[in-house]
Amino acid sequence: MxxxxxxxxxxxxxxxxxxxxxxxxxVLAAGxxxxxxxxxxxxxxxxxxxxxxLPLVEVQTTGGGRLGTSGKRHVDGAAARAxxxxxxxxxxxxxxxxxxxxxxxxxxxxxxxxxxCTVREGVPVLRTEACVENTGGRPVVLEYVSSFVxxxxxxxxxxxxxxxxxxxxxxxxxxxxGEFRWSRTTLAERGLYDVGMVAFGQTGSxxxxxxxxxxxxxxxxxxxxxxxxxxxxxxxxxWQIEHNGSWHAELGDRFDDVYLALSGxxxxxxxxxRKLAPGQSFRTVPASVALVPEGGFEAALAALTxxxxxxxxxxxxxxxxxxxxxxxxxxxxxxxxxxxLLPLVDAAGAAGAEVFCVDAGWYDDEPPGTVGPGGVxxxxxxxxxxxESASRFPGGLGEVMDRIRAAGMVPGLxxxxxAVGVRSPVATALPDEAFFRRDGIRLVEWGRHQLDLRHPAxxxxxxxxxxxxxxxxxxxxxxxxxxxxxxxxxxxGDSPGDGLLGHNRxxxxxxxxxxxxxxGLVLESCxxxxxxxxxxxxSRLPIHSVTDQQDFRLLPATAAAAPTxxxxxxxxxWACPLPEHEAAELGTVMVSALLGRVHxxxxxxxLDPAQAAVVRRAVETYKSYRHLLPSxxxxxxxxxxxxxxxxxxxxxxxEDGTTLLALWRRDxxxxxxxxxxxxxxxxxxxxxxxTAGPQPAYxxxxxxxxxxxxxxxxxxxxxxxxxPTGAV
Numbered sequence: 001m002x003x004x005x006x007x008x009x010x011x012x013x014x015x016x017x018x019x020x021x022x023x024x025x026x027v028l029a030a031g032x033x034x035x036x037x038x039x040x041x042x043x044x045x046x047x048x049x050x051x052x053x054l055p056l057v058e059v060q061t062t063g064g065g066r067l068g069t070s071g072k073r074h075v076d077g078a079a080a081r082a083x084x085x086x087x088x089x090x091x092x093x094x095x096x097x098x099x100x101x102x103x104x105x106x107x108x109x110x111x112x113x114x115x116x117c118t119v120r121e122g123v124p125v126l127r128t129e130a131c132v133e134n135t136g137g138r139p140v141v142l143e144y145v146s147s148f149v150x151x152x153x154x155x156x157x158x159x160x161x162x163x164x165x166x167x168x169x170x171x172x173x174x175x176x177x178g179e180f181r182w183s184r185t186t187l188a189e190r191g192l193y194d195v196g197m198v199a200f201g202q203t204g205s206x207x208x209x210x211x212x213x214x215x216x217x218x219x220x221x222x223x224x225x226x227x228x229x230x231x232x233x234x235x236x237x238x239w240q241i242e243h244n245g246s247w248h249a250e251l252g253d254r255f256d257d258v259y260l261a262l263s264g265x266x267x268x269x270x271x272x273x274r275k276l277a278p279g280q281s282f283r284t285v286p287a288s289v290a291l292v293p294e295g296g297f298e299a300a301l302a303a304l305t306x307x308x309x310x311x312x313x314x315x316x317x318x319x320x321x322x323x324x325x326x327x328x329x330x331x332x333x334x335x336x337x338x339x340x341l342l343p344l345v346d347a348a349g350a351a352g353a354e355v356f357c358v359d360a361g362w363y364d365d366e367p368p369g370t371v372g373p374g375g376v377x378x379x380x381x382x383x384x385x386x387x388e389s390a391s392r393f394p395g396g397l398g399e400v401m402d403r404i405r406a407a408g409m410v411p412g413l414x415x416x417x418x419a420v421g422v423r424s425p426v427a428t429a430l431p432d433e434a435f436f437r438r439d440g441i442r443l444v445e446w447g448r449h450q451l452d453l454r455h456p457a458x459x460x461x462x463x464x465x466x467x468x469x470x471x472x473x474x475x476x477x478x479x480x481x482x483x484x485x486x487x488x489x490x491x492x493g494d495s496p497g498d499g500l501l502g503h504n505r506x507x508x509x510x511x512x513x514x515x516x517x518x519x520g521l522v523l524e525s526c527x528x529x530x531x532x533x534x535x536x537x538x539s540r541l542p543i544h545s546v547t548d549q550q551d552f553r554l555l556p557a558t559a560a561a562a563p564t565x566x567x568x569x570x571x572x573x574w575a576c577p578l579p580e581h582e583a584a585e586l587g588t589v590m591v592s593a594l595l596g597r598v599h600x601x602x603x604x605x606x607l608d609p610a611q612a613a614v615v616r617r618a619v620e621t622y623k624s625y626r627h628l629l630p631s632x633x634x635x636x637x638x639x640x641x642x643x644x645x646x647x648x649x650x651x652x653x654x655e656d657g658t659t660l661l662a663l664w665r666r667d668x669x670x671x672x673x674x675x676x677x678x679x680x681x682x683x684x685x686x687x688x689x690x691t692a693g694p695q696p697a698y699x700x701x702x703x704x705x706x707x708x709x710x711x712x713x714x715x716x717x718x719x720x721x722x723x724p725t726g727a728v
């Protein structure tokens with residue numbers, strides 16, 4: 001049997017594919033072009049890769065099932081096995097983007113599949129998605145279609161090293177208010193072993209390691225990310241599923257090797273099925289993977305950070321990085337009024353804020369302090385019309401907006417666009433079809449319905465709200481929150497999961513439409529803290545609220561890990577100075593926000609002059625170097641932070657060579673620490689940019705490239721800089 005091989009990509013990241021008359025197109029290997037095996041020079045190695053290789057796109061259909069396997073794994077779909085190569089197309093864009101389109105078909109079923117692979121010069125990241133079309137005469141029901149599949153991940157392990165112990169898996173739990181909890185385990189520690197059954201004619205263990213998210217919060221339990229790392233060489237594959245709804249990732253063993261499969265919603269995990277009538281098609285959600293030959297997780301994350309920057313919508317906010325004051329966190333907590341806001345406006349302006357966002361409650365006519373069912377504010381189940389409260393703003397909300405502008409700040413408002421309370425007039429004004437339903441029954445979650453943005457009435461309502469707020473109040477900033485997870489899906493598609501996927505895509509289209517009409521408007525992404533931390537949304541919105549954590553002592557662990565999922569110039573962290581904070585504690589409060597986007601809150605209006613001066617100094621310092629953040633790449637001198645670590649460190653290195661280093665000392669930690677900084681120059685000289693309270697001491701050992709730091713006080717922090725003297 002004659003096999004055709006295709007090598008495609010860039011020097012940094014290429015694919016080796018194969019196809020023949022008797023089988024589907026398969027990906028044999030991915031990585032640096034120079035490291036890929038040559039079929040002509042090393043046919044035995046390539047033959048081993050062919051054995052374990054999976055189809056370029058995995059497809060499973062109702063009535064088709066799988067071949068050669070069983071269990072819960074999403075590989076070996078009969079529909080994928082039946083596909084044959086019918087052609088491929090290569091193209092190069094003006095920006096250096098290279099695209100490969102692989103065309104496959106099964107004449108018997110009429111399925112046509114197009115796989116689209118994209119890489120960019122200088123960035124070892126591959127982006128993939130697929131389109132499935134029914135060109136036959138009968139309907140086909142899809143139950144699973146992969147966004148990305150790659151096998152042979154254990155190929156190249158050192159002799160005698162089993163993949164179950166030689167490969168490490170990084171995943172990130174993402175609990176509310178404790179986001180970005182990365183951990184590393186071997187595959188064996190996750191329950192995946194070489195059980196020895198391949199020698200007896202089996203494909204492998206039939207087991208898998210899987211991560212799944214179901215519902216409208218894409219990251220409420222885990223980030224849609226993961227990394228497979230070989231620590232002996234530093235070779236690593238870091239992935240992200242670029243979707244704002246349900247997704248699935250799995251690792252499994254197959255023919256003495258390991259595969260990774262990524263997808264959006266599935267039938268098995270998410271109640272998703274798509275019935276393709278003749279002539280209909282389905283497009284998968286995209287996924288991206290960074291592959292590096294050395295440097296491990298951090299090197300792969302640097303590549304993925306570049307990819308995130310190159311694949312997002314351009315916005316002036318990415319460059320300006322204005323300091324935002326928001327009146328919610330440890331401040332008004334959903335009880336704004338003219339009386340409460342005016343002193344805060346003056347204090348925020350004096351502290352150096354450039355945007356003032358009035359958060360939840362500005363539309364609430366309930367008496368202050370009213371508590372409804374479930375312990376939430378009384379207005380919780382009445383939202384949806386988004387009109388100002390006359391009782392809270394007797395002179396009109398415009399009075400507050402004018403005061404914000406007079407203080408030199410851009411006015412902003414909080415919205416939860418997809419939520420409509422059961423007591424809202426909007427709930428009866430819009431048709432049932434404009435809301436999430438199952439079996440024809442309108443869904444209720446925590447006293448709220450959810451709009452279905454596939455329906456024109458739902459979209460027209462939200463477009464009218466946004467346009468009215470921009471026109472009537474001159475807002476330049478809208479915080480878009482989302483505080484309910486509505487479940488597996490809704491009616492109006494071929495399955496509940498299909499309905500949710502349709503809404504997810506309609507929401508993204510709505511965001512694009514808002515920004516097309518108002519290109520200067522800043523839209524902030526938020527969802528119960530970081531519960532929608534995904535590249536589908538972050539590629540559109542310039543700023544993202546990463547947490548709802550209120551305890552300043554706990555914030556450093558989230559702040560330091562945030563750049564794993566959000567670029568520094570997009571990740572907004574709370575800085576909530578309060579009158580009870582001592583000077584050293586104010587250092588921790590402010591440093592936690594200084595290597596991302598500053599979301600100032602707390603009670604700056606109640607600080608004494610010395611405390612206010614500390615906050616103002618921190619903001620002024622931030623403005624002196626924030627121009628470095630849009631090019632900076634993160635690294636972690638002490639490793640990714642544990643939730644209870646006594647010392648935490650985050651470093652960002654900019655294009656000009658400047659490295660910014662934040663260090664936090666927490667309760668119970670020793671006062672002195674040696675920090676390894678092997679990336680820095682031997683002749684580096686640290687400079688303290690910001691600290692508060694007892695002054696730190698630090699000594700640089702250029703020969704060993706280590707920094708010895710003493711922070712005399714617990715709950716204190718320091719921001720240091722290394723590099724060009726004039727950079728900051």
